[in-house]
Amino acid sequence: MNNKSLISINDYSKEDIIKLLDLAEEFEKNPNQKLLEGSVIATLFFEPSTRTRLSFESAANRLGGRVIGFASKDSSSVQKGESLKDTIKTVNSYSDLIIMRHPLEGSARYASEVASVPVINAGDGANQHPTQTLLDLYSIRKTQGTLENLNIFMVGDLKYGRTVHSLLMAMSNFNTTFNFISPEELRMPEEYKMYLKEIGLKYYEHTDLSDVISDADIIYMTRIQRERFSDPMEYEKTKNSYVLRNSMLEGTKDNMRILHPLPRVNEIHDDVDDNKKSYYFTQALNGVYTRMAIMTSILGLK
Amino acid sequence: MTDSSKTKLLVSAIKNGTVIDHIPAKHLFKVISMLGLEKISNQITFGTNLESKKLGYKAIIKLSEVYFKDNDINKIALIAPHAKLNIIKDFKVIEKRDIEVPEQIEGIAKCGNPKCITNNDNVNTVFFVMPKDNEKNALKCHYCEKITDPEDMEVF
Numbered sequence: 458m459n460n461k462s463l464i465s466i467n468d469y470s471k472e473d474i475i476k477l478l479d480l481a482e483e484f485e486k487n488p489n490q491k492l493l494e495g496s497v498i499a500t501l502f503f504e505p506s507t508r509t510r511l512s513f514e515s516a517a518n519r520l521g522g523r524v525i526g527f528a529s530k531d532s533s534s535v536q537k538g539e540s541l542k543d544t545i546k547t548v549n550s551y552s553d554l555i556i557m558r559h560p561l562e563g564s565a566r567y568a569s570e571v572a573s574v575p576v577i578n579a580g581d582g583a584n585q586h587p588t589q590t591l592l593d594l595y596s597i598r599k600t601q602g603t604l605e606n607l608n609i610f611m612v613g614d615l616k617y618g619r620t621v622h623s624l625l626m627a628m629s630n631f632n633t634t635f636n637f638i639s640p641e642e643l644r645m646p647e648e649y650k651m652y653l654k655e656i657g658l659k660y661y662e663h664t665d666l667s668d669v670i671s672d673a674d675i676i677y678m679t680r681i682q683r684e685r686f687s688d689p690m691e692y693e694k695t696k697n698s699y700v701l702r703n704s705m706l707e708g709t710k711d712n713m714r715i716l717h718p719l720p721r722v723n724e725i726h727d728d729v730d731d732n733k734k735s736y737y738f739t740q741a742l743n744g745v746y747t748r749m750a751i752m753t754s755i756l757g758l759k
Numbered sequence: 760m761t762d763s764s765k766t767k768l769l770v771s772a773i774k775n776g777t778v779i780d781h782i783p784a785k786h787l788f789k790v791i792s793m794l795g796l797e798k799i800s801n802q803i804t805f806g807t808n809l810e811s812k813k814l815g816y817k818a819i820i821k822l823s824e825v826y827f828k829d830n831d832i833n834k835i836a837l838i839a840p841h842a843k844l845n846i847i848k849d850f851k852v853i854e855k856r857d858i859e860v861p862e863q864i865e866g867i868a869k870c871g872n873p874k875c876i877t878n879n880d881n882v883n884t885v886f887f888v889m890p891k892d893n894e895k896n897a898l899k900c901h902y903c904e905k906i907t908d909p910e911d912m913e914v915f
């Protein structure tokens with residue numbers, strides 16, 4: 458790992474992951490530890506975000522750190538044509554840790570090579586969003602008591618969804634069985650299925666959501682975006698076939714929980730929100746503890 | 760007459776230097792630009808679309824007084840994995856070398872992902888060479904982590 462930055466979930470071993478989740482658990486029990494007192498955290502969001510930015514800032518504030526940064530590229534010198542390298546070189550000297558979201562893929566890895574302080578990737582285009590993956594893992598472990606031998610259903614846009622790809626890679630350390638439910642056009646890419654075959658993990662593919670979810674431990678929902686379809690008619694046909702409704706949860710396992718990286722549009726019906734199996738809002742809260750763990754561990758404070 | 764002696768008739772011999780043989784014909788110009796041969800002043804002769812039992816059609820390059828380091832020549836392995844190097848002295852082959860696929864290639868090829876930082880900012884490309892199914896290689900971008908197929912890669 459380069460100067461302890463967190464860029465890609467693939468940089469973390471199974472042991473690294475478990476250590477971070479244990480630490481996040483500690484923060485959940487005792488969130489008010491002033492470990493970042495005297496530290497300045499920079500949040501550079503070249504692309505808008507609600508949860509990721511605010512949960513990082515909330516985590517930093519709870520730990521007593523100061524936060525500087527910008528929430529969109531319009532309020533930075535990028536607007537004047539400044540290169541990413543120059544922006545990072547500058548912010549580098551104002552802060553102890555850089556948290557960055559950027560629309561270009563690979564920008565976070567590059568920033569970590571330019572910066573002398575650690576960089577946390579808060580999303581680089583369609584590539585990686587490792588802190589989301591860690592909070593997903595935290596949520597799975599918390600609700601299931603373990604990460605081992607689970608049956609995980611991924612639903613929706615499995616072709617372009619970076620969260621499902623990273624989650625798949627991370628969960629492949631834990632003898633997971635995968636079920637992929639998606640429209641034909643948005644199936645899990647071949648490279649990930651090849652990888653599962655290589656390491657000997659089972660996966661199943663379905664195009665129908667309704668009757669296969671009864672043995673799921675986790676249902677991980679994602680948003681299907683209109684712009685992903687080459688044929689708009691195809692989108693109109695499929696958009697309502699991947700909506701999870703409360704009535705569909707009958708007969709699902711007791712321990713089953715529904716996760717979603719959020720924001721959702723219509724893929725989880727509002728009537729699911731009151732079901733105890735819905736977990737997505739708590740999942741978002743878990744992001745704060747997970748990010749506390751990530752920041753303090755990267756800065757060597759824990 | 761053997762395959763190689765036929766090509767020797769088609770592309771005149773050199774006294775001293777390097778012969779790169781068994782290049783897939785369609786990749787000849789890519790190999791030339793990868794090795795930067797358009798920028799050197801040595802005598803170079805090449806032939807292409809020569810019949811080859813192994814490749815269908817192959818190309819051959821003969822470079823007078825040019826010798827390669829392993830690092831320089833191995834990068835062509837991605838598009839010409841069966842290429843052979845013959846080192847020539849006094850019109851005789853004194854050494855034959857195979858080409859090895861490198862683990863990493865830097866600053867030679869463009870990443871196939873238009874949204875990659877290397878295609879948008881002034882960043883040198885770095886790829887890890889991944890073994891793919893049956894001896895074809897894939898290039899994984901160090902930055903955006905996307906795969907570029909060497910068959911379609913653009914050389915700077």
